[in-house]
Amino acid sequence: MTSMLFRQLFDPRTSTYTYLLADEATREAILIDPVLEQVERDEALLDELGLTLAYTLETHVHADHVTGGGVLRVRRGSRYVVSRAGGTIGADVEVDDGDDIVFGHERLIVFATPGHTDGCVTYVTADRSAAFTGDAVLIRGCGRTDFQQGCARTLFLSVRDKIFGLADDAKIYPAHDYEGRTVSTVGEEKQHNPRLKMEIDQDAFVGIMNDLNLDRPKRIDVAMPANLRCGMSTQDWMPIARTSGDVPEVSTSSVARLPEGVHLIDVRSRDEYEGELGHIDGTELVPLPELSSAFGRWEKDSPYVVICRSGGRSGKAATAMEEAGFQRVASMAGGMLRWRAEEARRSRS
Ligand SMILES: N[C@@H](CCC(=O)N[C@@H](CS)C(=O)NCC(=O)O)C(=O)O
Ligand SMILES: [Fe+2]
DSSP: OTTSEEEEEEETTTTEEEEEEEOTTTOEEEEESOBGGGHHHHHHHHHHHTOEEEEEEOSSOOSSSOBSHHHHHHHHOOEEEEEGGGOOSSOSEEEOTTOEEEETTEEEEEEEOOSSSTTOEEEEETTSSEEEEETSSBTTBOOOOSSTTOOHHHHHHIIIIIGGGSOTTOEEEESBOSSSOOOEEHHHHHHHOTTTSTTOOHHHHHHHHHTOOOOOOTTHHHHHHHHHTTTOOSOOSSOOEEOTTOOEEEOHHHHHTOOTTOEEEEOSOHHHHTSTTOOOTTEEEOOGGGHHHHGGGSOTTSEEEEEOSSSHHHHHHHHHHHHTTOSEEEEETTHHHHHHHHHHHHHHO
16 A cells, blocks of 8 residues: 555545545556546646546445446546446446456455445555455444345455454555544454454344344435446446436537437537637537527437537526426536547547
């Protein structure tokens, strides 16, 4: 971990930690457990630090928040990584025990650590000095085992055989902390974790877990289905992710491979449309202030992608169109700025 860029980020509403890791030399980055409502924060940090987001990694299918991995994939071209055992649909990379995730010269090793859910994994740095344990081990606690195929017997074995098999000074970075703690070590948890310390046996652990009587996570009915789809929308005409502001977005690369019959609408001013950034062939120019006047002549059930300079106005337009009853609308994330940047990247490679 010594030369790796590392930031621990926090979502206060769900007490979730998101971890940013990057190769200092190549600037390739990953995010572990990004949260939908914090995507703007994460993107700003990536931009400030000059990082390319190669992957987003889920430690499991979360029940308490929607992943930011879907929107980040659409906006940044990152690849969505989740355990094969988690039962998700549409991931870019499904990992199993022992797999590697490589970014630049850095590498994380996947440990299967089921029990909180059957698809829980722990990501361990190549030098085994730090483990991102998700909800398998929390600081002085552990993930509950009362839903999502949770199993206390399995969790006990994952922690004792896998995570506690690391050196005592290995750092533990959990997916949540509800009391403001940020990091622990294997040795500390072996000694002080009230559920998992070494003097507790498997039967005692199962007894503790069966007696927790926790409330159902408040957002489970929204979070679970969304996370099982890797943060992507249920619409299937294009790969769409909905932002925390509920704007449907598609990537520039999806627009570059546009399916037949999708209407492209550019909502910038005529000056911009004909200016330096230019426009995509086949688009219809309808400046945002005039958008609603076009609603009458557009079919409500046809598919539309809306475009502007950076994705702000097109997002507003997409929302307005949905409110007006259009059923298949998306905003092109990043707008013409990203379109041109991607074009330059494509022509270099
Ligand atoms: N109160 C939170 C749920 C907290 C919760 O259940 N957290 C899960 C992790 S997603 C857990 O395993 N907690 C273990 C514990 O609180 O001991 C919510 O409504 O979202
Ligand atoms: Fe969880």
